[in-house]
Amino acid sequence: MFENIGIFRVATDLMSHATARQSVTALNISNAETPGYTAREMRDFETSYSAPQPLAMNSTRDDHFGSFLTATKSGFDQVDTKTPVDLEQQLLNSAQIEGDHQRALNVYRSTLGILRSSLGKM
Amino acid sequence: MTDLTQSMSISSDGLRLQSQRLRHVSENIAHADTPGYQRKLLSVKTKEFTLSADQGPQAGRVVLDQTPVQEIYDPAHPMADESGHYRGSNVDLVIELADARAAQRSYEANLKMFQQAREMSSSLLDLLRK
Numbered sequence: 249m250f251e252n253i254g255i256f257r258v259a260t261d262l263m264s265h266a267t268a269r270q271s272v273t274a275l276n277i278s279n280a281e282t283p284g285y286t287a288r289e290m291r292d293f294e295t296s297y298s299a300p301q302p303l304a305m306n307s308t309r310d311d312h313f314g315s316f317l318t319a320t321k322s323g324f325d326q327v328d329t330k331t332p333v334d335l336e337q338q339l340l341n342s343a344q345i346e347g348d349h350q351r352a353l354n355v356y357r358s359t360l361g362i363l364r365s366s367l368g369k370m
Numbered sequence: 371m372t373d374l375t376q377s378m379s380i381s382s383d384g385l386r387l388q389s390q391r392l393r394h395v396s397e398n399i400a401h402a403d404t405p406g407y408q409r410k411l412l413s414v415k416t417k418e419f420t421l422s423a424d425q426g427p428q429a430g431r432v433v434l435d436q437t438p439v440q441e442i443y444d445p446a447h448p449m450a451d452e453s454g455h456y457r458g459s460n461v462d463l464v465i466e467l468a469d470a471r472a473a474q475r476s477y478e479a480n481l482k483m484f485q486q487a488r489e490m491s492s493s494l495l496d497l498l499r500k
Contacts, residue, residue, distance in 0.1 A: 263494070264373070270490060271377035274483040275424050278384025280476060282427045283416045335479060342486055349490050357497060 255359050258297075262352035265293045268324050270345045273338050280333040287333045291325040293348070376424065377487045383426025384480035387414065390429050391473045399466050405449055407459035408434040409466075435460055 269290040279285040394410045401407040415430035437460050445454035 267373040267377075267490065270483070270487060271373040271380070271424070274377040274381045274384075274480075274487065275426070277476075277479050277483050278380050278387075278426045280479070281387075282414045285419055285427075335475075339479065339482070342483060346486060346490075350493070353493055353497070360497075 253359075253363075256356065259352045259356040259359065261297065262293055263349060263356070265290070265296070265324055266345050266349035266352065270342070270349075272326060273341050273345065276333045276338050277335065280335055280338075285333065287329045287331055287338070289327050289329050291327065296324055374487045374491045378484055380424065380426040381480045381484040381487065383428070385477060385484070387412075387427050387429050388473045388477040388480065392470060392477070394432065395466050395470045395473060398461050399463065399470075402459055402461040402463060402466075404459055406439060406457050407461065408436070408439065409459070409461045411435055 272288050272290050276287050391412045394412050398409040401409075411433050413430035413433055415428040417425075417428075439460045440458040441455040442458040443455050444450055447456045449456040
């Protein structure tokens with residue numbers, strides 16, 4: 249029901265981007281010492297939100313040729329950076345994720361408040 | 371929500387690996403004076419990584435460090451040979467302590483991610499409380 253209201257949709261998308269990115273960061277950190285593992289990264293929200301690239305190549309299967317963007321279950325693109333995990337960078341990312349998620353949550357909450365007040369329930 | 375529960379399970383894989391590593395480190399330190407003891411090393415299982423499969427790390431085989439054990443000179447020792455040496459362990463306490471510290475750092479990083487996932491999901495559920 250709320251998905252039809254634009255600001256709710258943006259907030260929800262930012263939230264799911266933050267959670268997907270959190271999952272990727274957790275994967276990087278836990279595999280920091282696995283031999284042969286290279287860090288993954290999420291495309292940032294701005295680029296994946298404002299410029300959807302319908303013609304960009306996506307690999308939906310592991311044996312797909314060439315491209316290395318993969319859409320995750322939540323619909324955001326993941327890139328293999330081909331570099332080993334940098335723990336500091338990952339922790340920095342996690343702080344950013346925290347901020348993004350909190351921001352989206354606050355936008356959602358205050359919009360909910362506006363919606364409530366328009367219904368006459370303060 | 372599925373992403374967050376998955377992230378928690380990945381982090382807990384990391385936690386499990388690091389605590390196992392720490393267990394072997396403490397075993398090595400405890401056995402530093404055991405004659406003939408070879409220090410144990412925990413390996414991490416290597417596998418093919420694909421972007422679509424998200425798996426946490428798995429502990430591989432435990433291998434013995436093959437560096438030769440120390441020959442310690444102590445003629446009074448019951449296990450000493452005719453030259454007065456006996457075979458000690460190949461544990462180097464400095465290496466073990468450094469390894470323990472590295473395991474602890476990794477453990478903390480994984481724990482941080484676990485906590486973050488939990489906080490994010492609980493703050494999401496807080497929306498329902500109004």
